Amino acid sequence: MKLFVSDGNPHCVKVLAVLEFTGVKCDVKHVNHEERVVPYLSRPALPALLLPSGTHLFSPNSICQYLIELNGQESSDIVNQWLEWEATELQPAVMHALHMVVLQGKGAETPRVLQGPLSYLDQSLSQRTTLFLTAEMVSVADVVLWAALYPILSDSSLVSGNQTLQLWFERVGMLAACVSAAQTVLQGKGLKAESLKTYLQRQPTTHHGQGQVQGRGTQPCNSPEGDDDDCVLSEEEIQSAAVTWGKGLTDLPMVPERQHPILPQEGKRNVLVTSALPYVNNVPHLGNIIGCVLSADVFARYGRLRGWNVLYVCGTDEYGTATENKAREEGLTAQQICDKYHAVHASIYQWFQVDFDFFGRTTTKKQTEIAQNIFWRLHERGFLLEDIVEQLRCEACQRFLADRFVEGTCPFCSYPEARGDQCDKCGKLINAVELREPTCKVCSQTPVVQSSKHLFLDLPKLEAELEQWLERSTGSGDWTANAKQITRSWVRDGLKPRCITRDLKWGTPVPHPDFSDKVFYVWFDAPIGYLSITANYTDQWEKWWKNPQQVELYNFMAKDNVPFHSVVFPCSLLGAQDNYTLVNHLVATEYLNYEDTKFSKSRGVGVFGDMAKDTGIPSDVWRFYLLYLRPEGQDSAFSWVDMATKNNSELLNNLGNFINRAGMFVSKFFESCVPAMALQQEDKRLLAQVGWELKQYINLMDRVKIRDALKCILNISRHGNQYIQVNEPWKKIKGDETDRQRSGTVTGVSVNVACLLSVMLQPYMPTVSHTIRQQLNAPPSVTGTLLQGTGNFVCSLPAGHHIGTVSPLFQKLESEQIESLKKRFGGQQPKTTAQPDVNAQPATTPASDPAAQTAVNGADAERARELTLAVAEQAEKVRTLKGQKAEKTVIGAEVTKLLELKKQLSLAEGKDPEPVLTKGKKNAQPATTPASDPAAQTAVNGADAERARELTLAVAEQVTWGGNKCNELGIRGETMEV
């Protein structure tokens, strides 16, 4: 049994008190407020109790009741009644009051909120003759109510009167269990606990409607853009913001120029950042870019600004079947393919201003050295096993066939064109040796099954050590929730030995004499790329990679790559026993979709890295929009219309407008010289608001919440715009002396906010950030000072400072421009035009009739209905024929008809016809002739990749670990790519 609690969360006081009170044995684990312990709840719910059966209890009161029940006490009607009252009446009032006192500093108003429930409790107690709520003995109701009231009543100044209540509260509070629970959660400080404040800040604003039944319509409500949940500032916070401001720039050393090679330094925070190695044989799309290299870049840039000693390495992953395949297609050697695409990747990332310290590749001598060294160490320590694997081998081509090189009849549904890893028709995963009538896709000969000896990494032997390390790393580091969850499910299902060798040519050779014609399986090899790429950067690479004491390692990737980084690769390194640096913070994104569909090279849908620059939209704007959309916590979708909206509303009208106005006022009204500032309350208020957002920004960035931190920047410029709007410096400048002074103060404060923004923007939009600093002629030390510690919003452009020439930062994206881009990158599918915009979802008026719904999608409902019937008929016909064991060709013809009907139906319903189906039709030639058209070939492979992506996650959780499942290769191609 495991109890999850978080610091500062007052609900946790209850359960910890009851836990100690009952003496039930249970592990207590402290986690972050955001930790989603209960898998089925979309919002974090703490405390939570995980029972041995795997059931979660997430209601604090039910957890308490359960603990009491384990102790052999039944709860009575009266106990139930108090608990229900606590949950429905007292709790909402307490949370409301805490919010007011702690966050808004409005202690004086708490009695109004709490009076009702407190006097009810007081009266109930005075009517009783017993010492406690329900009896002479303490019951669970006493502890629960005490804990609920603890933060409020421990501060005697807040609520007075209610004498019986006070006595009861003190009596219960004397229980050792209560004292220690209050100590654990709130450090015994009650309301003044800093952790309580942090907790309350993270809570969604509670609706203080006191449980009124709201309108019962179920119209989906559009949550307003950006939760403008303004922080409420106390007087002290405002004053302290003014004090900070007055400090000005310190003489702190500037962020030093980078000197290569960067090596870990004693006494510094040494941060090693890696981004998943993109697979070399394809051009990355926007999803790939935001998923790893760009996210890691923002974090690395931020770290450098913070003065950490950061090294950011990445490179192309070049070995494997997919490369061999591509080489064959393009008529080049594998090495030529790698050279060609490595350059393509490098130039794309350069255009996106991804600032690697080193961008290397995996096909190097260092890779061979390090991979073979790790291999031998694992071998010497007995972590490798041998086993026989059955594989298909083509005698004509003289090689073992990877899954994507075999085709045959599906053993499950008899579809004649099933691939070596999966059937396109029934979707089942296939082990290539199970295919009936297999053929080699290259030469069309029939391959034979051959046994081949392979090496396996003995994961079960390393499991205990892995789990120990995982416990530590996930407990102390910033692992994203999906990373933890995927890892947990892999480990929970038990680890099996995993094949590390392949019968391929293009790979790192296995040095063992018994396996001389084999290479390392790419999942084993590719992550070693991080080490070898660093080794190609500096000979002293071991100072980074064999130095867990001094180095903190951040891995960035998309979620399909998690198991390789959290389970498999760490096992290789742990087994090698060479003091390797293991990942401390595993940061995984979800997926980015394209206009609510998937990026697909084969269908020409989506924007690929090399096309972005042809759009004429600046790299910084691309970065901004991708980061604004960063699939943090859930999938998100790229949309052209939305991109234009965000550019025009956020960049142009909000951020750009503010910075430009601030600068223009200085240059137009004050001859480019920052005016003197005499701060009034209103100005200090703005300083405090901005300072608060800055703190949030740092807080979020430190925990790699890159998208959320970007919102802080936009909030600041929103505050700034309001401030200018209200104070109207352009009017006041024409007024009397006082007015003119006021105009000067507002302008001076605004231009300083603009300067702060330039620094905060640097990780996101480096060029824009640089331009602003140039326009403002900002001193170089701003970058160092403003982001130190928890953030200092100081006056960095003092009165008298001369600024440079101010000009607009952003351009409007016109709707014609966007429409044409949308057409250009939308692909040829008719559905893209029928697809409603994200912003114009039909959901606002929920159509109750399915036909109406289809009509909204711009498709023909009547036709859909006809087709549905036709499909059903045809399907029945096929079933009958199969049942009668009819001629294969006859069935085949009918199946083709059925597929065609289904496709038409999909179109009529306004859905995307399954891509695989379309290809299936296009490819409806005798299975024995391989597709002769190279374009069609790519299309098929493209569709495979798409399919593999869909399945990766599903498979990742249940892949057979043994190497005899050849379908792993198909999956890997995707997993290292993203």
Added chain:
Amino acid sequence: MSLKELSSLEKALGLKKPNKYSTQGDRKVPVLQTINGQALVGLVTIATHLVQEAKRPELLGGSAEHKAVVQQWLEYRVTKVDGCHKEDIKTILKDLNSYLEDKVYLAGNQFTLADTLMYYGIHHVIVDLAVQEKEKYMNMTRWFDHVQHYPSVRHHLPPVVVLRNRVYTSGHH
């Protein structure tokens, strides 16, 4: 509202003598005056009491764990579902849907009081859902349909047609 629920529950439990209820406060919390002169307040408390009175303890769960799960969903009903804001409805539906993915009833394989009260409490939401939304929350809808057809549960509420019959599923996924 909750009084109707309690009277339906009494019928479902087969209690012969209907009880008299009053309400208190703005939220119209139900109050039951029991025979021994004690007043019970609150929907969950009273419903739990009625189940015991009807000698149907299995409806509150068998084991300690089971009981806690039942209590938890009863509490969820009165704290989260009742009086929820429009924007929270989707979260509730989504959470229930993913919770019910591998369960027949709220407390696993056994029908309990939690199912009855959750059904009463969420009925008004389900009535207003479009077919597509019901399909989106498939597990929750399946549970709802199951409970509304559970013997003698549905008394004061109209039945809701929940599923569209598909002639043929598109079946690619």
